Amino acid sequence: MTVSIRTYSENLELVARRRQHIALCAARVFVKNGYERANVHEIAAACSMSIGTLYHYIGSKADILHLVIEHALARKLEAIEAISANSTAISPTEALKQAFELICRRIDENQDITIFIYQETKNLEASARQGCLDMEMRCVAAIEALLTRGYAAGDFSIRDVTAMAHNIMVTAEMWAFRRWSLRKRYTLEEYITEQIGLILRAIGVETDTAGSIQRTVDTAGQL
Amino acid sequence: MTVSIRTYSENLELVARRRQHIALCAARVFVKNGYERANVHEIAAACSMSIGTLYHYIGSKADILHLVIEHALARKLEAIEAISANSTAISPTEALKQAFELICRRIDENQDITIFIYQETKNLEASARQGCLDMEMRCVAAIEALLTRGYAAGDFSIRDVTAMAHNIMVTAEMWAFRRWSLRKRYTLEEYITEQIGLILRAIGVETDTAGSIQRTVDTAGQL
Amino acid sequence: MTVSIRTYSENLELVARRRQHIALCAARVFVKNGYERANVHEIAAACSMSIGTLYHYIGSKADILHLVIEHALARKLEAIEAISANSTAISPTEALKQAFELICRRIDENQDITIFIYQETKNLEASARQGCLDMEMRCVAAIEALLTRGYAAGDFSIRDVTAMAHNIMVTAEMWAFRRWSLRKRYTLEEYITEQIGLILRAIGVETDTAGSIQRTVDTAGQL
Amino acid sequence: MTVSIRTYSENLELVARRRQHIALCAARVFVKNGYERANVHEIAAACSMSIGTLYHYIGSKADILHLVIEHALARKLEAIEAISANSTAISPTEALKQAFELICRRIDENQDITIFIYQETKNLEASARQGCLDMEMRCVAAIEALLTRGYAAGDFSIRDVTAMAHNIMVTAEMWAFRRWSLRKRYTLEEYITEQIGLILRAIGVETDTAGSIQRTVDTAGQL
DNA sequence: CATGAATGAGGTTTCATTCAT
DNA sequence: TATGAATGAAACCTCATTCAT
Numbered sequence: 001m002t003v004s005i006r007t008y009s010e011n012l013e014l015v016a017r018r019r020q021h022i023a024l025c026a027a028r029v030f031v032k033n034g035y036e037r038a039n040v041h042e043i044a045a046a047c048s049m050s051i052g053t054l055y056h057y058i059g060s061k062a063d064i065l066h067l068v069i070e071h072a073l074a075r076k077l078e079a080i081e082a083i084s085a086n087s088t089a090i091s092p093t094e095a096l097k098q099a100f101e102l103i104c105r106r107i108d109e110n111q112d113i114t115i116f117i118y119q120e121t122k123n124l125e126a127s128a129r130q131g132c133l134d135m136e137m138r139c140v141a142a143i144e145a146l147l148t149r150g151y152a153a154g155d156f157s158i159r160d161v162t163a164m165a166h167n168i169m170v171t172a173e174m175w176a177f178r179r180w181s182l183r184k185r186y187t188l189e190e191y192i193t194e195q196i197g198l199i200l201r202a203i204g205v206e207t208d209t210a211g212s213i214q215r216t217v218d219t220a221g222q223l
Numbered sequence: 224m225t226v227s228i229r230t231y232s233e234n235l236e237l238v239a240r241r242r243q244h245i246a247l248c249a250a251r252v253f254v255k256n257g258y259e260r261a262n263v264h265e266i267a268a269a270c271s272m273s274i275g276t277l278y279h280y281i282g283s284k285a286d287i288l289h290l291v292i293e294h295a296l297a298r299k300l301e302a303i304e305a306i307s308a309n310s311t312a313i314s315p316t317e318a319l320k321q322a323f324e325l326i327c328r329r330i331d332e333n334q335d336i337t338i339f340i341y342q343e344t345k346n347l348e349a350s351a352r353q354g355c356l357d358m359e360m361r362c363v364a365a366i367e368a369l370l371t372r373g374y375a376a377g378d379f380s381i382r383d384v385t386a387m388a389h390n391i392m393v394t395a396e397m398w399a400f401r402r403w404s405l406r407k408r409y410t411l412e413e414y415i416t417e418q419i420g421l422i423l424r425a426i427g428v429e430t431d432t433a434g435s436i437q438r439t440v441d442t443a444g445q446l
Numbered sequence: 447m448t449v450s451i452r453t454y455s456e457n458l459e460l461v462a463r464r465r466q467h468i469a470l471c472a473a474r475v476f477v478k479n480g481y482e483r484a485n486v487h488e489i490a491a492a493c494s495m496s497i498g499t500l501y502h503y504i505g506s507k508a509d510i511l512h513l514v515i516e517h518a519l520a521r522k523l524e525a526i527e528a529i530s531a532n533s534t535a536i537s538p539t540e541a542l543k544q545a546f547e548l549i550c551r552r553i554d555e556n557q558d559i560t561i562f563i564y565q566e567t568k569n570l571e572a573s574a575r576q577g578c579l580d581m582e583m584r585c586v587a588a589i590e591a592l593l594t595r596g597y598a599a600g601d602f603s604i605r606d607v608t609a610m611a612h613n614i615m616v617t618a619e620m621w622a623f624r625r626w627s628l629r630k631r632y633t634l635e636e637y638i639t640e641q642i643g644l645i646l647r648a649i650g651v652e653t654d655t656a657g658s659i660q661r662t663v664d665t666a667g668q669l
Numbered sequence: 670m671t672v673s674i675r676t677y678s679e680n681l682e683l684v685a686r687r688r689q690h691i692a693l694c695a696a697r698v699f700v701k702n703g704y705e706r707a708n709v710h711e712i713a714a715a716c717s718m719s720i721g722t723l724y725h726y727i728g729s730k731a732d733i734l735h736l737v738i739e740h741a742l743a744r745k746l747e748a749i750e751a752i753s754a755n756s757t758a759i760s761p762t763e764a765l766k767q768a769f770e771l772i773c774r775r776i777d778e779n780q781d782i783t784i785f786i787y788q789e790t791k792n793l794e795a796s797a798r799q800g801c802l803d804m805e806m807r808c809v810a811a812i813e814a815l816l817t818r819g820y821a822a823g824d825f826s827i828r829d830v831t832a833m834a835h836n837i838m839v840t841a842e843m844w845a846f847r848r849w850s851l852r853k854r855y856t857l858e859e860y861i862t863e864q865i866g867l868i869l870r871a872i873g874v875e876t877d878t879a880g881s882i883q884r885t886v887d888t889a890g891q892l
Numbered sequence: 893c894a895t896g897a898a899t900g901a902g903g904t905t906t907c908a909t910t911c912a913t
Numbered sequence: 914t915a916t917g918a919a920t921g922a923a924a925c926c927t928c929a930t931t932c933a934t
């Protein structure tokens with residue numbers, strides 16, 4: 001899973017523990033200033049390590065980025081696969097509704113890192129980036145599974161599930177990367193309700209048209 | 224419209240011409256390596272100017288970013304408003320279909336800058352960023368107008384047009400920022416066809432279900 | 447008087463007029479920011495000239511400094527020589543008192559340029575600097591003349607007038623370059639009175655001891 | 670006492686040692702060309718440090734100026750306070766004479782930095798400058814103490830000691846900043862003798878009139 | 893295993909001066 | 914005579930990485 005990153009340590013378990021720590025702490029620094037503006041001094045401080053120690057467990061600043069993004073994506077993938085897997089007991093429609101809601105709530109809790117991944121994945125070198133894209137693909141695949149199940153059950157009228165799965169994933173992430181606009185207009189709950197309505201109708205599930213939205217939250221122009 | 228940027232010249236017409244030139248040439252450099260990695264030396268060279276001359280027309284590297292993003296957004300906005308305005312002669316459904324197709328084709332032609340804007344708008348200072356977000360909002364508004372017209376005509380069964388308008392905009396831009404996945408599966412035409420189907424059904428327009436997609440183009444993991 | 451400075455003009459009268467103008471206007475800019483921080487753009491603007499025109503009448507930024515300092519020193523010298531010359535009708539003691547007072551008042555009116563000369567004469571090249579030092583020497587000489595007259599008349603008990611003349615000149619200029627301290631304690635009038643008392647007693651002239659000073663003006667720590 | 674300057678090191682003792690080193694070495698570079706013309710490359714070389722290392726102990730070039738001036742003033746203040754304090758065993762007149770002589774000799778040994786402080790203190794930012802002015806004030810206060818003691822003992826006929834204290838301080842510094850004139854006429858010993866005579870008579874102490882000065886040293890027009 | 897002082901290349905920006913118009 | 918656009922060297926400062934302790 002983890003791509004090979006240089007380390008001076010031979011205690012693999014220690015390396016893994018430290019890297020997890022770095023992934024968590026560095027994320028805060030990266031998210032605050034962006035990858036390029038964050039400096040290794042600040043990252044080391046956030047990890048409560050000296051620079052020297054930090055460099056025992058990573059080979060370069062880019063490796064820290066890799067750790068951070070990979071960690072965040074792995075947790076996102078875990079969450080989505082769990083959501084998808086846990087919904088076999090209920091109807092496909094209900095499963096899709098619940099899945100979308102849970103994914104949206106997860107994105108809402110991880111807005112900053114979601115946006116960060118959109119912005120900084122470009123700084124990964126090819127192989128690391130490919131690993132991350134693979135995880136993104138597996139997120140889509142988990143959603144595709146939900147859709148395929150509904151199609152097989154005759155509940156969803158859709159044959160090409162890929163586009164729809166991407167749409168669902170991006171619709172959830174939009175809540176983060178278009179928050180400067182969406183949050184003025186919707187609460188998270190309203191957003192979820194509205195988008196679920198659109199999704200279900202797109203795949204041919206009849207719904208009682210979602211209620212209109214009036215309340216406007218003013219959250220200025222935060223990005 | 225244009226936020227004030229420092230200049231040593233008082234010849235407003237010259238300043239405007241040079242800045243347009245900078246916006247175009249610098250975009251190529253920025254897109255290649257990202258904002259932070261691009262250096263002003265390279266930008267000046269791309270503009271066929273000395274660094275000194277470059278700094279006669281801008282006050283800082285961040286101003287160049289502002290110029291580039293604002294220029295790109297202004298052209299996107301222009302295009303979308305034109306598309307929206309030019310479609311009053313045809314039925315709302317046909318208008319929406321054509322609009323979505325044209326927007327997607329425009330995004331396809333401007334993939335790199337589309338992605339760049341997602342990644343680097345964060346580097347603008349507050350006021351510049353707000354100006355850019357305002358233009359994004361006007362893009363959404365132009366799409367809302369199309370939807371509202373179809374709703375008023377009774378053709379679209381949708382009451383809250385905002386979410387749908389965002390979805391349409393993001394679906395088109397997805398073609399750029401998820402190209403690493405979508406291009407393996409769809410040609411631009413297939414993508415447009417598939418997504419139009421989903422959009423129309425989400426707003427209650429009956430369509431003959433779009434055909435399934437089989438062909439897979441392998442374009443490696445380019446971002 | 448004026449050391450040769452490059453000019454592209456052959457109209458000597460025009461050159462002289464423009465240079466006088468430059469000396470006056472540039473002084474304001476130099477005094478505000480210091481010589482090195484002042485830029486030629488700002489100087490040209492203060493002179494209501496284009497950069498090109500400015501460089502028709504001077505050869506370099508250092509020439510402007512020369513013009514400014516020479517102009518200020520020439521006026522100081524003029525003033526002091528006039529003061530010294532105009533006092534032949536009164537007693538040496540009265541002449542010295544009046545001269546000191548007038549010089550102090552002149553320094554008070556020209557505090558900024560007085561300090562500026564202390565700070566920036568170092569930036570003149572050797573020959574220009576020498577010319578300026580010569581003018582300073584002539585200021586001292588004018589004061590020496592006053593002292594010598596009093597000595598010859600038997601009113602002043604002093605044989606080496608040079609040190610005393612320097613002291614008098616520097617005491618007056620101190621009002622400018624130590625204003626951050628002196629102005630908290632003395633008004634100009636009090637300062638003059640107090641210092642005249644000290645000067646006269648140093649050269650053996652009996653005075654009714656100047657009154658004590660109580661009032662404290664708070665002018666913060668301005669330099 | 671020392672104003673806070675940014676450092677990347679947390680080893681306070683090391684920081685203090687390095688800064689002392691910088692203050693000493695940078696002074697030579699500054700004095701040679703003035704603050705603005707000196708460049709950090711040259712300063713780092715004079716400190717036998719890389720530029721990177723230099724910037725670990727200071728935050729900006731202006732901080733180096735601050736270090737240099739503060740260091741020089743602190744040593745001047747120390748010297749003057751020591752001189753003033755050490756003279757309680759002798760008569761006020763003798764104490765004043767010795768103090769003036771020692772201060773003049775100290776200025777003579779530190780001519781360049783004395784002039785430098787006159788010229789470049791303006792480049793300090795407000796708070797740093799205020800700290801330096803405070804030290805100057807304490808120098809004056811130490812001299813005031815000497816005068817006050819003589820007044821209290823009935824030896825000096827002077828009530829306002831402030832002006833006289835400033836005069837004494839400036840008279841000593843004059844030896845540096847008017848050396849282009851004074852050194853042509855006086856040796857240091859002659860200068861001290863002559864000025865002590867003037868000082869003592871100004872405060873009402875009878876002296877056998879100081880001898881005339883003939884020897885003229887030609888030291889060209891050095892500033 | 894842990895530290896953090898040292899490095900120096902490379903970044904952005906300024907500005908005195910020239911010269912074609 | 915007057916203009917001001919163009920130049921590019923050189924300035925200050927940052928920061929990822931190493932390595933002796």
